[in-house]
Amino acid sequence: MNFRSLYLLVFVSLSSIYYSQKIDSLKHNSFVLTGGAEYGKVLATNIHLKILENKNYVGYSFQFLKQATGKKECERLYNFPQYGIGFFAFDFLENKQMGSPLAVYGIYNAKIKQWGKLKWYHTIGFGVSFNSNPFNNDTQYYNTSVGSKTNMFISLGTGLYYELGRYFDIGFTLKFNHLSNGSLKIPNKGLNTVAPQLSIVYYPERINPKLSDTIPIIHKKYNTVEFSVFGGKKDSFYRGDKRDDLKLYEGYDYSIYGAEAFYMRQYSPKSAYGLGVGVTMDEQYNHTMYVSDSTLYQKKRFSNNQPLVSIIPTYRLMMNRLYINIGAGYYVFKKGRKYDSPAFFQRIGLQYQITDRFFAAFGINAYDMHIANYLEWKLGYTFHKKERK
Structure with missing residues (x-):
């Protein structure tokens, strides 16, 4: 399966839908589209991964997010986060025997700091991945990282984003990804990757939430x-x-x-x-x-x-x-x-x-x-x- 083609097709198709609409129809549109690509390494956390000559991998992501506007108190409390659904595809390059995991996950992005057009975010993703190639003694596939085709997917990241005009941001993020089935099927030593990610963020309508000048709510404890x-x-x-x-x-x-x-x-x-x-x-x-x-x-x-x-x-x-x-x-x-x-x-x-x-x-x-x-x-x-x- 060519994940590069799939990723480009989805991103271009959805972007064209938004571009084809008039600005008036996009009024108060708080949705955000993000596409990213990363190139990094599989961490050699067990003996079977240590013997791999090439531990490089490529990953492709697409996210459909909602930008919090501050209408809810919790959105203001957490500095107007973004949240939604994401899709991630692994390509292990020279190690195709590891499979081609495809993950679907919930995503939460929160802004830590902003300096003009430069923003610092951290991101958390949690979901499920499919299509891993698990340990199999009969076929002599001995990678003990995962023991099942279906696994949990956890993604953590932090990085900087810069506003490129009215509609786009460009981002550079350090990512950590983890696959594991929680010992539902042994072996399960976990598969971990780390990589820098380059991403493009598209805002059909950029929303810059402002803090309310009303009397702050006294939160009950x-x-x-x-x-x-x-x-x-x-x-x-x-x-x-x-x-x-x-x-x-x-x-x-x-x-x-x-x-x-x-x-x-x-x-x-x-x-x-x-x-x-x-x-x-x-x-x-x-x-x-x-x-x-x-x-x-x-x-x-x-x-x-x-x-x-x-x-x-x-x-x-x-x-x-x-x-x-x-x-x-x-x-x-x-x-x-x-x-x-x-x-x-x-x-x-x-x-x-x-x-x-x-x-x-x-x-x-x-x-x-x-x-x-x-x-x-x-x-x-x-x-x-x-x-x-």
């Missing part, structure tokens, strides 16, 4: 008590004795489920912090794998399943009804064994307030600051919400 239940799955492979008798990544799928309670204290219109306690039932923790007669088996580790009790300090970034939760926790009574993940873990997740009380969340539980343990899906309820005086 709350203390909340939240309860939630969660579940997830992970793939785990055998790492003990007689491993040579098996395929390299032979193992079992395990379920994880549990419940948590959090006390959160809001200290600004944007942020809150708090402490949580959780109880987790992890099937992997409660089972042991062993090899007999070149066959892999599993058995119960304890006579009764043992829950994992955790303490989880958490920081929360609040954007209207969407929250970003970042925390680090510790399983206080976990009984360690060889090849187990450590008792200290990290997590990051998105939480959306469906109503004032009910919420849903999705996140990643990881360890060693970079290894995904499992993906967790959560439903919760806010039992107590008290306004701070």
